[in-house]
Amino acid sequence: MHYYFAPMEGVTGAVYRRTHHEYFPGIDKYFMPFITPTTTERFTPRQKRDIAPEVNAGVPAVPQLLTKSAADCIWSANALTDMGYAEVNLNLGCPSGTVTAKGKGAGFLADPDALDRFLDAVFSSTRARISIKTRLGMHDPAEFARLLEIYNRYPVAELTIHPRVRQDFYKGTVREADFAAALPRCRMPVCYNGDIVTEQDAQAVAARYLNLPAVMIGRALIGDPSLVTRLCGGPRADRDRLQAFHDALYARYCEAFGDARIAILRMKEIWFYHLNLFENSEKHGKRLKKSTDLRAYEDAAAAVFRDLAVREDIVPGWFHPA
Numbered sequence: 159m160h161y162y163f164a165p166m167e168g169v170t171g172a173v174y175r176r177t178h179h180e181y182f183p184g185i186d187k188y189f190m191p192f193i194t195p196t197t198t199e200r201f202t203p204r205q206k207r208d209i210a211p212e213v214n215a216g217v218p219a220v221p222q223l224l225t226k227s228a229a230d231c232i233w234s235a236n237a238l239t240d241m242g243y244a245e246v247n248l249n250l251g252c253p254s255g256t257v258t259a260k261g262k263g264a265g266f267l268a269d270p271d272a273l274d275r276f277l278d279a280v281f282s283s284t285r286a287r288i289s290i291k292t293r294l295g296m297h298d299p300a301e302f303a304r305l306l307e308i309y310n311r312y313p314v315a316e317l318t319i320h321p322r323v324r325q326d327f328y329k330g331t332v333r334e335a336d337f338a339a340a341l342p343r344c345r346m347p348v349c350y351n352g353d354i355v356t357e358q359d360a361q362a363v364a365a366r367y368l369n370l371p372a373v374m375i376g377r378a379l380i381g382d383p384s385l386v387t388r389l390c391g392g393p394r395a396d397r398d399r400l401q402a403f404h405d406a407l408y409a410r411y412c413e414a415f416g417d418a419r420i421a422i423l424r425m426k427e428i429w430f431y432h433l434n435l436f437e438n439s440e441k442h443g444k445r446l447k448k449s450t451d452l453r454a455y456e457d458a459a460a461a462v463f464r465d466l467a468v469r470e471d472i473v474p475g476w477f478h479p480a
């Protein structure tokens with residue numbers, strides 16, 4: 159089984175990927191949060207900060223594109239290939255209203271004919287090895303039959319399926335039965351993504367789909383960064399290891415942003431998931447949330463590692479909201 163780190167905009171940027179890879183081995187591919195190529199045929203300075211080969215050195219990183227323009231997809235996928243990336247991923251799953259309103263991400267799934275024309279143009283003109291990350295549809299999982307018939311006609315390097323429709327966003331249980339029904343009809347290697355939280359969840363997916371080559375994990379890996387290391391036979395991270403990772407990440411954010419306040423905001427995104435790994439974390443969580451300056455943040459974070467016990471398995475507060 160291969161293990162992939164899901165792309166998470168605002169969370170799994172270059173600094174995070176590099177630091178995670180250094181502290182917690184086992185991830186086969188880190189998918190980068192999406193970038194939207196422009197018509198100028200140049201990456202913006204901000205995009206370059208995440209995709210430049212030097213900031214991803216030694217990390218098996220896969221860039222991801224979000225676009226419905228074949229021309230923009232072709233120039234950017236070729237440029238990424240020329241930069242040395244062996245694979246470029248297309249985002250056909252983003253559920254955000256601002257994205258779908260423009261017919262991009264999961265919004266593209268609502269127009270299969272346009273998607274077919276787009277893929278035809280892209281696959282006939284790009285030098286890149288293209289993989290796809292998709293949902294089952296926009297409104298109804300029944301849409302996937304037509305979508306898969308389209309995907310199957312192109313040399314898609316790998317198809318990651320998040321078995322939800324756009325209207326589900328990231329809530330409710332995944333549509334497992336629809337994934338199971340689609341899997342035997344996929345002509346390309348498939349990666350399963352969605353709601354894997356514990357080692358047992360990952361093992362259950364592997365046992366259910368015996369020839370499945372890969373799973374992708376997002377939120378649970380932010381929460382429990384040694385999850386895949388353990389699945390690969392490595393050790394569970396203790397408090398010291400978690401603190402060393404935290405301190406390295408925070409120091410690198412401070413250096414990269416040149417502004418502790420931005421670094422603290424980034425760290426708070428991570429704590430939203432990571433705090434679930436600690437017992438009785440409510441009070442400490444409030445203190446972290448309130449901290450705005452460097453001193454208050456550092457004291458609040460140190461208190462978590464000093465005072466709280468690490469749970470065996472994360473209790474995910476984020477996808478089964480009360």
Ligand SMILES: Cc1cc2nc3c(=O)[nH]c(=O)nc-3n(C[C@H](O)[C@H](O)[C@H](O)COP(=O)(O)O)c2cc1C
Binds near residue numbers: 222
């Ligand atoms: C904050 C956030 C940002 C995300 N950003 C992206 C993104 O840039 N590209 C993408 O394909 N998916 C993105 N996703 C979706 C995740 O990659 C993943 O499909 C989703 O979290 C389900 O997997 P999980 O249950 O293992 O977390 C994002 C999800 C979240 C919660």
